[in-house]
Structure formats: C-alpha cells, structure tokens
Amino acid sequence: MDQALEQITDFTASVRPEDLPAGVIEHVTGVLVDTLACAMASRDCPGARAAAAVPDLPRDAGGTVIGSSAVATLGMAAFWNTSMIRYLDYNDTFTGGHPSDILGALIAVAGARHLPGRTLLSGIAVSYEIFHRISLRHRSYRKDHGALVDYLSIDQGFAVAIGTAAGIAHMLGYDRDRIRTAVSLAATNGLPLRASRSGELSHYKGVATAVSTRQAVFACQLAENGLTGPSDPFEGRHGFIEVMEGKAGPMNLEPFGEWAVLRSGLKYFPATANCQIGIWAALKLREGLDLEQVQEVVLHTSRFLRHESGSEPAKWAPTTRETADHSLPYVVAVALLEGDVTLAAYTDEALSSPKVRQMMQKISVAVDEQIEAEWPGIIQIRATVKLADGTTREVHAANPKGTYRNPMNREDIRIKFRHLVQPALGADTDKVFDQAWAIADSGDCAQVFEQLATE
Numbered sequence: 001m002d003q004a005l006e007q008i009t010d011f012t013a014s015v016r017p018e019d020l021p022a023g024v025i026e027h028v029t030g031v032l033v034d035t036l037a038c039a040m041a042s043r044d045c046p047g048a049r050a051a052a053a054v055p056d057l058p059r060d061a062g063g064t065v066i067g068s069s070a071v072a073t074l075g076m077a078a079f080w081n082t083s084m085i086r087y088l089d090y091n092d093t094f095t096g097g098h099p100s101d102i103l104g105a106l107i108a109v110a111g112a113r114h115l116p117g118r119t120l121l122s123g124i125a126v127s128y129e130i131f132h133r134i135s136l137r138h139r140s141y142r143k144d145h146g147a148l149v150d151y152l153s154i155d156q157g158f159a160v161a162i163g164t165a166a167g168i169a170h171m172l173g174y175d176r177d178r179i180r181t182a183v184s185l186a187a188t189n190g191l192p193l194r195a196s197r198s199g200e201l202s203h204y205k206g207v208a209t210a211v212s213t214r215q216a217v218f219a220c221q222l223a224e225n226g227l228t229g230p231s232d233p234f235e236g237r238h239g240f241i242e243v244m245e246g247k248a249g250p251m252n253l254e255p256f257g258e259w260a261v262l263r264s265g266l267k268y269f270p271a272t273a274n275c276q277i278g279i280w281a282a283l284k285l286r287e288g289l290d291l292e293q294v295q296e297v298v299l300h301t302s303r304f305l306r307h308e309s310g311s312e313p314a315k316w317a318p319t320t321r322e323t324a325d326h327s328l329p330y331v332v333a334v335a336l337l338e339g340d341v342t343l344a345a346y347t348d349e350a351l352s353s354p355k356v357r358q359m360m361q362k363i364s365v366a367v368d369e370q371i372e373a374e375w376p377g378i379i380q381i382r383a384t385v386k387l388a389d390g391t392t393r394e395v396h397a398a399n400p401k402g403t404y405r406n407p408m409n410r411e412d413i414r415i416k417f418r419h420l421v422q423p424a425l426g427a428d429t430d431k432v433f434d435q436a437w438a439i440a441d442s443g444d445c446a447q448v449f450e451q452l453a454t455e
Helices: 005-013 022-040 046-053 074-087 101-111 118-138 157-171 176-188 208-224 242-243 272-283 301-307 328-338 354-360 371-376 410-437 446-450
Strands: 141-142 147-150 296-301 363-367 381-388 392-398
Touching: 005 118, 005 157, 005 176, 005 301, 022 074, 022 118, 022 410, 046 074, 046 118, 074 208, 101 118, 101 157, 101 208, 101 446, 118 157, 141 242, 176 208, 272 296, 272 301, 272 328, 272 363, 272 381, 272 392, 296 328, 301 328, 328 354, 328 363, 328 446, 363 371, 371 381
Parallel strands: 296 363
Antiparallel strands: 141 147, 296 381, 381 392
C-alpha cells in the first residue's frame, strides 16, 4: 500500500467545511482576496492572452475566469486564472513556492459549479496542507551549501498539481476511490522540470504552474468519470521516491493534524519573498538620510537570501521585471530612492534609470553568521551605510510584514487590493473587497466572482 497516497486520501475525505476553525477560515479568506487582486492586475499577461486565443470551448457551463465573462473549459479556465495569479510574482509564499497558484483551478471549478463560499475556502485549506507536505518532502535546505536542494530539478508544479487535484476532489465531495485516483493521476503525470526557471527566462516561467493546474483538472475529470489510476505513484516501483532517490521507499509525509496553512504568508511589496526584508531595511535606513552622501551600503543577511537574490552579476544589472523583482540590490536601491516599491518600479523606464543603476553599484550583500544561525526561524537583514564624511549608520530589520510572525491584516490586504484592482473596477473596489471578504457566508461563490468581471 502506498502510505502517502492513503494519507492524502484520508485527509482530503475527512475535512468538513463546517468544521474548519474560524482562524483557518479568516486566514484562507485573506489568501483568496489577495490572490484575486494579483490576478486582476495581470489580465493582459502573456498567459492570459494565449489562453484567450486558444479555441477550447466547453460543451456545458464553462469554468470561471477571473475578471472576465469569457467562456472556456474548466482546464483552460484553470490555466488562464493561474497565469494571471502568477504573472506579477506578487502572490503568496509558503513551503517550496506559491500555493495560491492552485486557486486558479479551484476558482474555475467552484465558480462553474456554483459552490458555497465556505466549500471553496475549505478546498483551499486542504490543498495548502497537501502542497506543504509534498514540498517538504522534495525540497530541503542545506546550510553548508547555502541553497535549496531540489531533487532532480523537479519544480513546484509537482506539489501544485497534487494539491489542486485534492482540493477539487474535496470541494466536489468525491468518494475515497475517486480522490485516490485524482491524486494518483496528478502525481503520475505531474513532474515538471525547473528548467522553466533557469537560463534566460521565457514566458513559460510565468505559466509553468498554470499548466500543472490544468493537468490536475483533467485528472479530476477522468477520476470523476470512472477512470482508475496507478496504485503506488509515490512509494512504489518507478514512483516518485524511486525517481528522486533511485530506490522505491516510504514518502514519510509530515502527519496531518496541525493546520500548516496558518504559516503561509503574503507579500506586502511586489517582489520575491526573499527581497521583502531588504525593502523594509532600506525604508528604515533612508529615514533622515542624505542620499547624495551615500558611498556604500552593505546588506548583511543569511546565505540563502544572498544566494537567491544577491550573488549573481545579473542582479546588479536587471533588464527585465522577472530579474528585477528577484534582485535584492535593485529593490533596495528603489526603496532608498523612492521610499516605496510598487509595480511602477518594473517599467522599462525604471529599469534603465541612471539613478537606480548608480545606487545599485554602491550596494553589496554579505553573509552574517549570527543571522545565518537564526535563519529560517528569523528572516532578517542588518544594513550599514557609509557616508562621504566617513560616518556610518546601521539599522536592523526582521520578520517582514506578510510573514506569519508579522502577518498582513484585513486592512493591509484591502490597501493592496485597492492598488491592484482599482484600475479595472474604479470606485467600486472597496465594495467588491467587502463582498469577497464575506465569501464564507455566500451560498454561491460565483456571485462574488461576477463582481470582478470587466468584460
């Protein structure tokens, strides 16, 4: 028996929407509203344009497309939604990646089936628990190497596909056999390569997980209509463990019980999770600072943060949004000069700004052994600045807003929602926000999504 498959099946079947703790419902509501905002701001992204151009019409009622009344199959709607959610890299952060990518499929299905809002929220919670446990198993951090170790370069889409299949199966009330099949099919055909995130980044980087959600929807459709799946996709012969480690064996998933979703975080600024703390440090450092006198800025942090966002020459010369929002020197330079980092920081004009380029060249990133010893329990940067007159100044920033130790509250999310959605909806933004936040009480979640449609 594939114990991992049975654990996932048991958990998915056991959760009842009405039994979810109030804290989980509140947290997941915030995740949903934040995700909708990210999608609304990316309605014209390459993935969305490609989805709109593909002739893939449904036979019955189509899946819900965020911000649109477009008609598409469930699978295409899942791809379309997740492409938008993922495009700005402004969506959530959690173990191994961005589980809110899963919401593209859950929204497509829940809206098409007119499910109660609480059922959708329950599906999100279930999918996060599974995403977290799969990610823990196939990703690990080795401090001696200063980087994440990804077995055989498997991308986060693997966990996205499995979490998506389980979330849909839960929302639609599948029996145990169909849950097992949906998860098995998603796992068996869900091993994407991290080549999508290497070298010169293409459009596919932004839609890789969207492809995974589309595959998961298809897996659920096959399971729902009686197809059976492999019995041992994780622990059996030629299963996931054998692919990773060369020999079949136990998956050893973290037991279900504690709600790990409560440790997921959101992004206060439009930049990769690793760079959030750098922006907060820069905002503290610039208080009362004469920027014309700055000669040198040193960012002392963990090996992981330096490796991911402050070790490659390209991080000091970004020419694309995808590189800039993953560059610690870039976002710190912008924050020092502008006092904020917004989407405007990634326009062609901003990327080529001489002032930003000049400031970046004054910034270096170093490993601080004390900070390294406390990572990942504490996310922090100690920033020092040297001025032209020889004086120095130092600030310390820890646990940026949005992380579970310093979470964004409802009003923080409202401000972000307003910033991202108002260009599309105008004055109705706050009203739509309030309706979305009350989705747990809605008997038909589609009514909430209809308020976002602009065409």
